[in-house]
Amino acid sequence: MRLENKIAIITGGGTGIGLSCARLFCQEGAKVVIFGRRKNRLEDAVREIGEHVLAVPGDITRNEDIRRLVETTINTYGRVDILVNNAGIFTGSPLHEMKDNDWDTALDTNMTSVFKLTRAVLPHMIRQKSGNIVHISSILGLVAVPNTAAYNVSKGALNQFSRSLAVEYGSLGIRSNAICPGLIATEMTEELMNDKDLMQEWSKNYPIGRFGQPEDVAQACLFLASEESSFVTGAILPVDGGYTAL
Numbered sequence: 634m635r636l637e638n639k640i641a642i643i644t645g646g647g648t649g650i651g652l653s654c655a656r657l658f659c660q661e662g663a664k665v666v667i668f669g670r671r672k673n674r675l676e677d678a679v680r681e682i683g684e685h686v687l688a689v690p691g692d693i694t695r696n697e698d699i700r701r702l703v704e705t706t707i708n709t710y711g712r713v714d715i716l717v718n719n720a721g722i723f724t725g726s727p728l729h730e731m732k733d734n735d736w737d738t739a740l741d742t743n744m745t746s747v748f749k750l751t752r753a754v755l756p757h758m759i760r761q762k763s764g765n766i767v768h769i770s771s772i773l774g775l776v777a778v779p780n781t782a783a784y785n786v787s788k789g790a791l792n793q794f795s796r797s798l799a800v801e802y803g804s805l806g807i808r809s810n811a812i813c814p815g816l817i818a819t820e821m822t823e824e825l826m827n828d829k830d831l832m833q834e835w836s837k838n839y840p841i842g843r844f845g846q847p848e849d850v851a852q853a854c855l856f857l858a859s860e861e862s863s864f865v866t867g868a869i870l871p872v873d874g875g876y877t878a879l
């Protein structure tokens with residue numbers, strides 16, 4: 634078992650990539666706290682995965698909910714070994730039409746809340762003299778595409794945040810890495826992926842010849858969260874079928 638007795642927090646753990654990480658982490662011996670807005674999706678996940686997963690409903694953009702997530706984890710398990718900052722939203726619109734609120738919501742959810750949760754978890758990792766943080770970023774943090782400026786910026790900032798953590802806390806036994814997925818089949822992309830013509834066009838950008846599945850990202854996340862990657866920190870890992878290599 635690659636994560637035996639490790640305690641992990643996974644935000645957005647009730648669906649998509651986060652749920653896939655939660656499944657895999659539990660299979661590898663971890664106890665996982667999943668956090669997300671929709672109580673019913675979290676409860677479905679607990680029913681499916683079983684006793685080693687604990688659901689904490691909440692909104693990552695609310696300070697009170699972040700505090701409650703960390704407090705519940707510590708009160709239940711006494712420590713936190715792994716934090717997967719996965720919760721995120723995708724927003725799209727031409728830059729000159731973007732509302733203040735669209736910009737603020739993307740940055741708040743995808744970046745500022747990651748800062749706040751990480752800040753709340755770090756004192757426990759410092760006390761433990763070990764910890765492992767994985768950020769689910771995006772290829773759109775590495776390259777830009779039109780009509781997604783707020784998302785591009787939030788994920789680009791997240792990559793740099795991950796590096797900042799790596800250099801600031803490496804000597805304290807805490808690692809930080811970011812994964813940049815390409816197009817992955819989840820609820821976030823469901824509508825887009827139903828557009829067969831568009832998908833035909835986009836598939837040309839994926840040398841490997843397919844789009845990704847949540848499990849593709851979860852496997853990379855498991856590697857970064859486990860001791861197999863003990864010399865890896867500050868890395869930005871594309872999991873994108875070769876999209877960013879083109």
Ligand SMILES: NC(=O)c1ccc[n+]([C@@H]2O[C@H](COP(=O)([O-])OP(=O)(O)OC[C@H]3O[C@@H](n4cnc5c(N)ncnc54)[C@H](O)[C@@H]3O)[C@@H](O)[C@H]2O)c1
Pocket residue numbers: 644645646647648649650651668669670671691692693694719720721722723742769770771772813814815816817818819820821822
């Ligand atoms: N699907 C893709 O193609 C793709 C590609 C690159 C990166 N990503 C990133 O992967 C991560 C997971 O996305 P996914 O594809 O699994 O989609 P998803 O919509 O299934 O998952 C996003 C999760 O984040 C949660 N979330 C969003 N806002 C929240 C908030 N304010 N408070 C608490 N939880 C909140 C949602 O409830 C959901 O569980 C996101 O950060 C996304 O940006 C996805």
